[in-house]
Amino acid sequence: MREQSPQPNRAFSARTQGHFRWAQISTLIRTFSCFFKPKITCKVLTHKIDIMTQSELAQELKKCVKCGACMAVCPIYRQTGREEMVARGKLNLIEIISRNQELPDAWIEAVDNCLLCCSCEENCSKGVKITEIIAAARIRQTAAQGLNPLKKGAFALLKNRILSIARFIKLGSLLQWLLWRRLPRHSGLIRRLPLPGTDEKTVIPILPRRNLDDILKKRKPDPDLPPVLFFPGCATRYLQPQMGLDLIYVLEKLGFNAVVPAEFKCCGMVTWGAGDAVSNLKLKASNLKVFAANAAIKTVVTGCASCGHALKEYDNLPPESEILDISEFLFRHREKLEKLLKGRQSRKKITYHDPCHLRKGQGITKEPRWLLKLIAGENFVEMSHPERCCGAGGTFGLTHKELSRKILKEKTDAADATGAEIVTSGCPGCILQLTEGAVVADSKWLTKHPLSLLAGLLRSRN
Ligand code: SF4
Numbered sequence: 356m357r358e359q360s361p362q363p364n365r366a367f368s369a370r371t372q373g374h375f376r377w378a379q380i381s382t383l384i385r386t387f388s389c390f391f392k393p394k395i396t397c398k399v400l401t402h403k404i405d406i407m408t409q410s411e412l413a414q415e416l417k418k419c420v421k422c423g424a425c426m427a428v429c430p431i432y433r434q435t436g437r438e439e440m441v442a443r444g445k446l447n448l449i450e451i452i453s454r455n456q457e458l459p460d461a462w463i464e465a466v467d468n469c470l471l472c473c474s475c476e477e478n479c480s481k482g483v484k485i486t487e488i489i490a491a492a493r494i495r496q497t498a499a500q501g502l503n504p505l506k507k508g509a510f511a512l513l514k515n516r517i518l519s520i521a522r523f524i525k526l527g528s529l530l531q532w533l534l535w536r537r538l539p540r541h542s543g544l545i546r547r548l549p550l551p552g553t554d555e556k557t558v559i560p561i562l563p564r565r566n567l568d569d570i571l572k573k574r575k576p577d578p579d580l581p582p583v584l585f586f587p588g589c590a591t592r593y594l595q596p597q598m599g600l601d602l603i604y605v606l607e608k609l610g611f612n613a614v615v616p617a618e619f620k621c622c623g624m625v626t627w628g629a630g631d632a633v634s635n636l637k638l639k640a641s642n643l644k645v646f647a648a649n650a651a652i653k654t655v656v657t658g659c660a661s662c663g664h665a666l667k668e669y670d671n672l673p674p675e676s677e678i679l680d681i682s683e684f685l686f687r688h689r690e691k692l693e694k695l696l697k698g699r700q701s702r703k704k705i706t707y708h709d710p711c712h713l714r715k716g717q718g719i720t721k722e723p724r725w726l727l728k729l730i731a732g733e734n735f736v737e738m739s740h741p742e743r744c745c746g747a748g749g750t751f752g753l754t755h756k757e758l759s760r761k762i763l764k765e766k767t768d769a770a771d772a773t774g775a776e777i778v779t780s781g782c783p784g785c786i787l788q789l790t791e792g793a794v795v796a797d798s799k800w801l802t803k804h805p806l807s808l809l810a811g812l813l814r815s816r817n
């Protein structure tokens with residue numbers, strides 16, 4: 356069904372089975388001691404270890420033949436022109452210094468300056484697991500230097516039940532009118548007071564007082580409809596609940612009952628990318644409990660490219676469980692959806708940005724384009740290089756603002772050149788980054804998830 360699609364990246368591949376084995380754990384601790392601090396206890400190792408072992412790392416590094424094919428596609432290299440910033444250079448540095456106790460600044464800079472966008476992996480004929488190597492190097496860096504305090508605070512919110520991300524966002528929604536002024540044309544706010552990681556053009560979404568879980572408390576789903584498990588992800592749940600409601604609405608129109616357990620936590624992608632192995636393992640363990648409790652529901656959908664990429668690599672999902680991006684799910688039900696739309700189409704010109712974690716992470720390119728052609732017909736136009744990263748890269752846009760903006764400019768220029776009124780993407784993180792790009796470039800287009808456009812059409816009467 357996806358004959359043109361690139362091969363999915365295996366960055367989250369499982370390394371070991373997930374059950375508690377003392378012999379295995381003690382061997383792992385001995386072997387990879389350079390990757391772990393003692394505080395990473397056996398308690399968190401009881402679930403699974405999916406970071407590279409030292410010997411796997413050495414083997415993976417050996418696969419690189421230094422051909423330089425990764426140079427043509429790396430957004431960081433395109434902007435900096437520095438050999439140590441491209442995969443070949445990074446792997447070289449990691450290989451040379453992988454057993455040193457001290458991490459030189461050049462090593463840290465190379466490991467730090469990566470979007471984990473998988474572009475190099477998609478272009479690597481030797482199939483080197485580049486992002487997995489870089490993530491393993493970041494775990495080592497975190498073990499040696501500790502986590503950036505901002506990330507540490509943010510990840511604590513993802514795990515803490517008392518000071519939870521939900522409560523933090525609610526507090527933020529009360530304060531944001533003080534800290535940001537409203538940006539009329541775009542769905543966001545612009546900084547009024549200096550804050551870390553932001554400048555005067557940083558767009559913060561308008562923080563909702565009621566998150567998706569709050570809104571869904573009053574929902575009365577039809578228990579007779581076949582259930583589908585919906586994993587909303589943090590951005591949809593706490594920042595863009597309307598997108599979650601749109602997805603639920605579309606599922607219901609198609610005759611499915613969306614089950615949305617409030618116990619789901621962050622998928623763990625952001626913690627993996629930051630080298631926080633402990634948080635990553637804890638979040639996955641929590642989510643796997645929720646999957647196990649809902650094991651009777653075999654189909655899981657998400658509208659977030661990064662969540663889908665992360666979940667598809669979880670070990671120990673219930674048997675026969677299937678994680679699908681919403682575009683894949685809709686493509687399977689295309690006949691019914693086409694009937695429901697009854698020829699209704701958007702009259703707006705629409706273009707599309709491929710999220711890295713959808714295109715390169717999961718190999719999904721055809722289904723979103725099918726959906727957008729259904730939504731907009733001839734009004735759907737491709738931008739040049741839709742596959743290029745937008746520069747968001749999890750927290751990269753916050754920690755490397757200048758470089759991220761340069762990469763983003765390539766994307767906003769490509770979107771501008773299409774003359775589109777709406778730029779779509781299947782990832783809430785990309786949507787946020789593109790919204791900021793429109794502000795920085797003073798572009799006229801709006802940003803939307805394809806699902807929200809579809810829900811709008813289904814709700815319309817003509
Ligand atoms: S494309 Fe792959 S094999 Fe070639 S230099 Fe880059 S990482 Fe090495």
Ligand code: SF4
Nearest residue numbers: 429469470472473475
């Ligand atoms: S993952 Fe992306 S940013 Fe990182 S080295 Fe590869 S192409 Fe460059």
